[in-house]
Structure formats: C-alpha cells, structure tokens
Amino acid sequence: MAKRRRRAAWLVMRVANAFFRLAGNPVEAIADDDEWRSWEVDCFAMLHGPAYGAGVNPEGTPVVSVLPGGDLSRLLGTGELRPRHLAAAGLELRRAHEFHSSYYAGRWSHSDPHTGNFLFDAATGRARLVDFEMRHHRDLPEARRHADDLLVMLQDVCGRCERDAWLPLAEGFLAGYGRREIVASLEPLLRVPRGIPRLWWAVRTSWMSRTELIGRIAGLRESLGRIVGLPDGDGCGGPPRAIISARSPARGHCLQ
Ligand SMILES: Nc1ncnc2c1ncn2[C@@H]1O[C@H](COP(=O)(O)OP(=O)(O)OP(=O)(O)O)[C@@H](O)[C@H]1O
Ligand SMILES: [Mg+2]
Numbered sequence: 001m002a003k004r005r006r007r008a009a010w011l012v013m014r015v016a017n018a019f020f021r022l023a024g025n026p027v028e029a030i031a032d033d034d035e036w037r038s039w040e041v042d043c044f045a046m047l048h049g050p051a052y053g054a055g056v057n058p059e060g061t062p063v064v065s066v067l068p069g070g071d072l073s074r075l076l077g078t079g080e081l082r083p084r085h086l087a088a089a090g091l092e093l094r095r096a097h098e099f100h101s102s103y104y105a106g107r108w109s110h111s112d113p114h115t116g117n118f119l120f121d122a123a124t125g126r127a128r129l130v131d132f133e134m135r136h137h138r139d140l141p142e143a144r145r146h147a148d149d150l151l152v153m154l155q156d157v158c159g160r161c162e163r164d165a166w167l168p169l170a171e172g173f174l175a176g177y178g179r180r181e182i183v184a185s186l187e188p189l190l191r192v193p194r195g196i197p198r199l200w201w202a203v204r205t206s207w208m209s210r211t212e213l214i215g216r217i218a219g220l221r222e223s224l225g226r227i228v229g230l231p232d233g234d235g236c237g238g239p240p241r242a243i244i245s246a247r248s249p250a251r252g253h254c255l256q
Contacts, residue, residue, distance in 0.1 A: 002057065025200050026140050028137065041054045079161075086169055086173035090173045104136070158170070190220060190224075
C-alpha cells in the first residue's frame with residue numbers, strides 16, 4: 001500500500017511542532033518529505049522485514065506491504081478491545097524497543113504508538129506497529145523515550161474505554177511490555193498537568209473530563225507498584241507469564 005501525505009502536510013506539521021514545543025510534548029512530526037520517506041521505509045523494513053517489505057515507487061511515494069489484521073483503534077471504538085490485544089501490543093512494543101537506531105544513537109522508539117498504529121492479527125495473536133511520521137527529540141534519554149511510548153498508548157485507551165475496563169486493559173498492556181524499570185519510570189509521568197500541557201493530554205485522552213481522567217490515572221499509579229512487583233514467570237525479565245498466558249495468545253518469550 002502507498003503511504004501518501006496531504007499536499008500541505010509540511011505546514012500542518014510545522015504548526016503541530018510549535019504546539020508540541022509549547023505543550024512540552026517531546027516529539028516532532030517529520031515535516032521534511034524526503035526525511036519522512038526514508039524514516040517511514042526504514043522503520044517499516046527494520047520492524048517487519050524481510051517477511052514484509054517497504055520501498056519507494058517510481059513516483060517517489062513510500063510503499064509498504066499490507067500487514068495482516070485490523071488496527072486496535074477500531075476494537076477500542078467498538079468496545080471489543082481486551083487485555084490480550086493490548087498484551088500483544090505491549091510485547092511488540094518491547095520487541096521494537098530492542099532495535100538499535102543510528103538516528104537516536106541508541107535504541108529505537110516510535111513516539112506515537114496509540115491504538116490506531118497497531119495492527120492485530122487474530123489468527124496469530126500478534127500485533128505490529130505502523131505509521132512512522134513522528135520522532136522523539138533526539139536528546140531525550142532512551143528510557144524516557146520508551147516510557148513516553150507507553151504513556152501514549154495508555155492515554156489513548158484511558159480516554160476511550162469504559163471505566164471498569166480501564167485498569168485491566170492498562171495492566172494487560174504493561175504486563176505484555178514487561179520491562180519493569182521502564183514501567184516503574186512511568187510513575188512521575190502519570191500526573192495530569194495544567195496549562196498548555198493539559199491541552200495535549202486532552203487531545204490524547206479524547207477530551208475526557210478532568211475529574212474522570214485524574215481518577216483513572218491515579219488508579220493506574222496505585223497499581224504500578226503491584227505490576228512491577230510481580231515475580232518473573234520465566235526468569236528472563238520478560239512479561240510475567242501468569243498475566244500473559246491468562247490474557248493473551250501472544251505468550252511471553254525472552255527478547256533480551
Ligand atoms: N502496512 C499496513 N498494513 C495494513 N494496514 C495498514 C498499514 N499501514 C497502515 N494501515 C492502516 O491504515 C491506518 C492509517 O495508516 P497510518 O497510521 O500509517 O497513517 P496515518 O497518518 O495515521 O493516517 P490517517 O491520518 O489516515 O489515520 C492505520 O490505522 C491502519 O489501520
Ligand atoms: Mg496512524
């Protein structure tokens with residue numbers, strides 16, 4: 001499939017980047033078309049090749065293989081998103097975070113891994129990442145970039161799921177991700193800010209009321225200790241096996 005951008009995308013992105021700076025969001029949309037093309041193709045090939053390919057067609061448009069499954073945003077929208085889907089997304093994000101990136105001179109991060117950017121294949125229970133149009137600031141420490149990726153997904157789910165579904169979904173995702181030191185480092189990020197940063201949180205959480213949002217985020221903060229305190233199921237520092245096997249067909253396996 002061809003990945004196209006609107007004609008004035010660069011302008012939209014420059015405005016978005018100005019807003020991100022004001023809001024303290026540590027990412028930038030890749031405004032330059034050439035840079036975006038190579039980032040889109042390189043990231044796709046790195047994560048999904050050689051089984052799935054990516055390249056640029058003669059018109060200069062990035063073309064990527066169609067990945068199996070449907071995106072998690074659709075499941076979230078219809079109320080069908082379950083912890084096992086998010087556990088698979090967490091596991092895939094963990095795998096993606098293992099790749100070295102010369103751009104970051106460290107391990108790679110996505111910077112926009114919300115539910116719409118994960119495809120889930122029900123036949124295999126596997127999730128895959130798409131949409132490489134944004135990047136973290138290069139000077140942000142690797143661990144902070146990885147924690148920010150977790151936060152992006154959590155904000156999206158938090159703003160759009162039923163109240164009772166929130167904690168099981170969030171825990172499924174974090175258990176699937178399974179890197180305790182990164183999950184623990186989320187604690188200071190789980191604070192709903194004020195001012196312009198609050199505006200960005202509002203966008204990310206689908207304009208959920210502040211009271212509801214604070215309640216949900218506080219609930220997750222409280223359960224973080226329990227999540228990171230779980231013993232390893234398999235001794236490899238991976239996702240606790242009890243949670244993954246109960247909730248996901250994508251069972252935890254050692255990635256490090
Ligand atoms: N390689 C792929 N295989 C299958 N589906 C894909 C692939 N890439 C993207 N999609 C689907 O297309 C949707 C939009 O693509 P993508 O996220 O890359 O671009 P976007 O900039 O978010 O586009 P849009 O603004 O149209 O949402 C994804 O949510 C996903 O459902
Ligand atoms: Mg997208």
